[in-house]
Amino acid sequence: MSSTNGLICFTNCLLPTEDGGLVEKDLWIDERRGVILDAQRTFYLRKERPARVINMDGNIVSPGFMDIQINGAYGFDFSVYEGDDEAYREGLKLVSSKIVETGVTSLLPTIITQEKSLYPKLLHLLRPYSASKSANLLGWHAEGPFIQLAKRGAHAPQFLVPATERFKSFEQVYGAENLVEKEDWLMAGDGATEDVVGVRVITAAPEVDGVMAAVEEVVKRGIIFSIGHSIATTDIATAAVQNGARLITHLFNAMPQLHHRDPSIIGLLGASPHMSPPNSPARTTFPAPPLSRATSTSSLTKRLRELQEGPQATSEAFDDVQTPPQTPILAAQDSVLHLQKGKVADLSFERPFYELIVDGIHSHPNSVRLAYTSYPEGCILITDAMKILDPNLKDGIHEWRDGKRFVKSGDKLYLEGTDTLAGSVVTLDKCVRNFSRFTGCSLGEAIKCATYNPAKCFGLENKKGTLRPGADADLVVLDRRGNVLSTWVKGQEAWARGD
Amino acid sequence: MQTYQRLRTNPRQALRPRPPYGSSPIPTYKHLISLVQEGKLSFKNVVTFNMDEYVGLPRDHTESYHTFMFREFFSHIDTRLAGELLNGNAKNLIEECNQYEARIKAFGGIELFLGGIGEDGHIAFNEPGSSLASRTRIKTLAYDTILANARFFNDDIAAVPRMALTVGVATVLDSREVVVVVTGQRKALALSKAIEEGVNHLWTLSALQMHPWALIVVDEDATAELHVKTVKYFKSIERVQDEVEAMHAALTAQGIEDDHVGSME
Structure with missing residues (x-):
C-alpha cells in the first residue's frame, strides 16, 4: 500500500481551512517523514508527484482532532497511579493506540485533584509521548488542587489546597522539575528532538489564596493557565486574563452561572475589547477611568479577601454562591469610538479560549450556541471523558477509584448515589457532530473547534490541528455527516472503519 | 494527437462565460483534465511551456x-x-529569457500554442506597441493591465508587479499551430482590431494574420464589435467545412478515394 516515492496525494476530497471553510483541494503528504507537504513546491522544486493517489470519494480530510481535557479511556484512568511506572505507561499506550478510532490524534491527559505527593511522579510520567499508529500524548493537564471547594465537582475535597506561597506552592505540589521553562521541559525527555511538541495546562481558581499572584510566573514558564472550578467574580477573572490566563476549563461547569450584573468567568466571552490591561500604553492615553489601577487593585484585593473568607462552601456542583448585585464599571470609557459598521474595535484585551463539553448534558445546546456565537474563535471542544470512555461500552455501574463507582446512562455519567455529573463518556467525534447540530454551524466550523482552535490556544498551529505545509500528517477522514472513516498519524493509517 | 482534433473540431463545448484577464484557459484546462481522468488523453509525453511570469513575485504567491x-x-x-x-x-533575467528560447528550440519548437488575449489585444504579455519580431524578454506591463490585475492584489496598485517575462510575438508565430480563446464583450474591440484591420503592433493578436495555422475560438459576445458580414463569413466557413466533410465521408463510405476532397488547404 505504501507509495514508491513516499508521497501520497489525497484527491477528490474536502479540506477544512483555518477559517472554518471546506474547500475542494488535493492534499499531499510525505508518509516517510510524516508531514504535510506544500504540493506546489514539491512539484516545482523536487519535481515529483505522489506515486500513490487515494481517491477520497468526496469525503473530508481533516487535521486530526485534539482532545485537551480527557481523564482516561478504555478502562485506564490517568489519575490512578498504583506504584508501578510500567503499568502506568502501558495504560497510556493503550489509550493512545485505541483513541484514534474516535478521530483523536493528539490528547492531553488530564489528572484531577490528587493527594499532593503523587503529582511529581504523575506529571513526570506524562511527558510528551508518541508511538507509531497511536495518538500523540501532548503532556499534561493538571486540574486542581488549587481549586475552589464550592465548585469542586467530583474532586476530592480533602486534597484541595491554597497556594499560600504563590508560585512556590505550585512548585511544591507539581514538582519544580515539571514546571521548568518550556524548552527545558521539552528537551529533558528521553530521546527528545528539536521538533518535539508538548503542552502543560494548569486549571486553578484565581480567587484561591495565592493563585492570582502565581499566574504570571506559570505563564512565563510556557504553561497554559486555565480558569476553572472557580467562583471568581468578573473583576478577578478579568485580572487573571490580564495576567496571562488563556483558557477557561469546561465553560458553564464548576463556575457561577451567568449573572447579568456580575457575569463572572462566563462573562469573559463578552469582555469588551476596550478593556485594556493595567499599565498598557493605551491606558495612559485615556483619562483615568473609574476602574483605575489604584482603585482596581484595592477593590480586587478586597474582593479576593471576601471570596477567600466568605463563601459558605456547599457540597454540590450545581449549588451557587450569591453573586453581588453590583454593576461593574468599564475601564476606558472615554476611548475613541470607531464608525465602521460590522468592525469590532481591535484593542488589547484578548478573550480567553474556552472549553465546551458538547455531550448535550454538561451544557444545554442553547448554552453551547450562546457561547459559540459570542466568541467563535475561542471555542474548543473537549470530551472531559472518564476512564470508561469506550465507544463500545454498555450502560450500567462501573468501578472508578477510591471505592467510588460511576453510573453510565447513555452519554450521562454520575457518581453512584448522587446526581453529580462526573465527567462524560462522549467521544470527540460525536462532540463535533453534536456541535454542528446545536449551533447550526457548518461541519467545517465545528471541525475547527476540535483542531485549529486548540492548536492555536497552545501555540502549536504550525504543527498540529492544521493542514499547513510542514505540519504533522495527523489526519482524520470524515464522511459528510462527520463520522470517522479513518485516522492517520504521522502519515500512516492508524485506524480504518471496518465494513 | 487526439486533443488537437477535439480542440479544433469542437471547441465550443469548452466555452463558458468567464472573467477577463488570465483566466481564459480555465474551461479549456477543465476539459483537458476530464479527458485525462477518463483516460482518453495523457500528458506523460508532453512538455509544456508557459508563456509568461511576473518579475519579482515569489513563485508560491497566489497570483504567480x-x-x-x-x-x-x-x-x-x-x-x-x-x-x-x-x-x-x-538573477539574470535576460539570460533566463535567452535560455527559455533555447530550451524551446531544444525540444524542437512549440507544437501547439494555446492562449487568451487581454482587452487591449495583447497575446502573452506582448502589450500594445510590442515588436512583432519580439522574442522572449522582459516586458513592462501596460497601465491597463496593472489596473485590471490590481483586483488580485487587494486592489493595491502598488503591489501589482510592473514587469513580466514573456515569450515574444515571433515566439508565438513560430509555433506550428496557434489556438486563442477570446470570450466576452470586453474583448470584442480587440477581436475586431485583430481580424478586421491590418497587422498592427498596437493589437498584437493581429500578428496571427501572418500565421498559417491559427484558430481563434470566440463566443457570441466577443463578436459584438465585428461587422455582421465578418461574422457571417466566418460562420459560413464552418458550415461549408461541415458540408465538405460530410461529402467526403459519404464518398469514403462509397469507397471513392479523393485526396483533395474535404481539404481546406
Whole structure:
C-alpha cells in the first residue's frame, strides 16, 4: 500500500481551512517523514508527484482532532497511579493506540485533584509521548488542587489546597522539575528532538489564596493557565486574563452561572475589547477611568479577601454562591469610538479560549450556541471523558477509584448515589457532530473547534490541528455527516472503519 | 494527437462565460483534465511551456503563474515533467529569457500554442506597441493591465508587479499551430482590431494574420464589435467545412478515394 516515492496525494476530497471553510483541494503528504507537504513546491522544486493517489470519494480530510481535557479511556484512568511506572505507561499506550478510532490524534491527559505527593511522579510520567499508529500524548493537564471547594465537582475535597506561597506552592505540589521553562521541559525527555511538541495546562481558581499572584510566573514558564472550578467574580477573572490566563476549563461547569450584573468567568466571552490591561500604553492615553489601577487593585484585593473568607462552601456542583448585585464599571470609557459598521474595535484585551463539553448534558445546546456565537474563535471542544470512555461500552455501574463507582446512562455519567455529573463518556467525534447540530454551524466550523482552535490556544498551529505545509500528517477522514472513516498519524493509517 | 482534433473540431463545448484577464484557459484546462481522468488523453509525453511570469513575485504567491498552473492544471493531470516556466526571480533575467528560447528550440519548437488575449489585444504579455519580431524578454506591463490585475492584489496598485517575462510575438508565430480563446464583450474591440484591420503592433493578436495555422475560438459576445458580414463569413466557413466533410465521408463510405476532397488547404 505504501507509495514508491513516499508521497501520497489525497484527491477528490474536502479540506477544512483555518477559517472554518471546506474547500475542494488535493492534499499531499510525505508518509516517510510524516508531514504535510506544500504540493506546489514539491512539484516545482523536487519535481515529483505522489506515486500513490487515494481517491477520497468526496469525503473530508481533516487535521486530526485534539482532545485537551480527557481523564482516561478504555478502562485506564490517568489519575490512578498504583506504584508501578510500567503499568502506568502501558495504560497510556493503550489509550493512545485505541483513541484514534474516535478521530483523536493528539490528547492531553488530564489528572484531577490528587493527594499532593503523587503529582511529581504523575506529571513526570506524562511527558510528551508518541508511538507509531497511536495518538500523540501532548503532556499534561493538571486540574486542581488549587481549586475552589464550592465548585469542586467530583474532586476530592480533602486534597484541595491554597497556594499560600504563590508560585512556590505550585512548585511544591507539581514538582519544580515539571514546571521548568518550556524548552527545558521539552528537551529533558528521553530521546527528545528539536521538533518535539508538548503542552502543560494548569486549571486553578484565581480567587484561591495565592493563585492570582502565581499566574504570571506559570505563564512565563510556557504553561497554559486555565480558569476553572472557580467562583471568581468578573473583576478577578478579568485580572487573571490580564495576567496571562488563556483558557477557561469546561465553560458553564464548576463556575457561577451567568449573572447579568456580575457575569463572572462566563462573562469573559463578552469582555469588551476596550478593556485594556493595567499599565498598557493605551491606558495612559485615556483619562483615568473609574476602574483605575489604584482603585482596581484595592477593590480586587478586597474582593479576593471576601471570596477567600466568605463563601459558605456547599457540597454540590450545581449549588451557587450569591453573586453581588453590583454593576461593574468599564475601564476606558472615554476611548475613541470607531464608525465602521460590522468592525469590532481591535484593542488589547484578548478573550480567553474556552472549553465546551458538547455531550448535550454538561451544557444545554442553547448554552453551547450562546457561547459559540459570542466568541467563535475561542471555542474548543473537549470530551472531559472518564476512564470508561469506550465507544463500545454498555450502560450500567462501573468501578472508578477510591471505592467510588460511576453510573453510565447513555452519554450521562454520575457518581453512584448522587446526581453529580462526573465527567462524560462522549467521544470527540460525536462532540463535533453534536456541535454542528446545536449551533447550526457548518461541519467545517465545528471541525475547527476540535483542531485549529486548540492548536492555536497552545501555540502549536504550525504543527498540529492544521493542514499547513510542514505540519504533522495527523489526519482524520470524515464522511459528510462527520463520522470517522479513518485516522492517520504521522502519515500512516492508524485506524480504518471496518465494513 | 487526439486533443488537437477535439480542440479544433469542437471547441465550443469548452466555452463558458468567464472573467477577463488570465483566466481564459480555465474551461479549456477543465476539459483537458476530464479527458485525462477518463483516460482518453495523457500528458506523460508532453512538455509544456508557459508563456509568461511576473518579475519579482515569489513563485508560491497566489497570483504567480506557477501557482495558477499548478492549481488549475498540473496538479490534476499526469505530466511526468514539472513543465517549463519562466523564472521571474532569476538573477539574470535576460539570460533566463535567452535560455527559455533555447530550451524551446531544444525540444524542437512549440507544437501547439494555446492562449487568451487581454482587452487591449495583447497575446502573452506582448502589450500594445510590442515588436512583432519580439522574442522572449522582459516586458513592462501596460497601465491597463496593472489596473485590471490590481483586483488580485487587494486592489493595491502598488503591489501589482510592473514587469513580466514573456515569450515574444515571433515566439508565438513560430509555433506550428496557434489556438486563442477570446470570450466576452470586453474583448470584442480587440477581436475586431485583430481580424478586421491590418497587422498592427498596437493589437498584437493581429500578428496571427501572418500565421498559417491559427484558430481563434470566440463566443457570441466577443463578436459584438465585428461587422455582421465578418461574422457571417466566418460562420459560413464552418458550415461549408461541415458540408465538405460530410461529402467526403459519404464518398469514403462509397469507397471513392479523393485526396483533395474535404481539404481546406
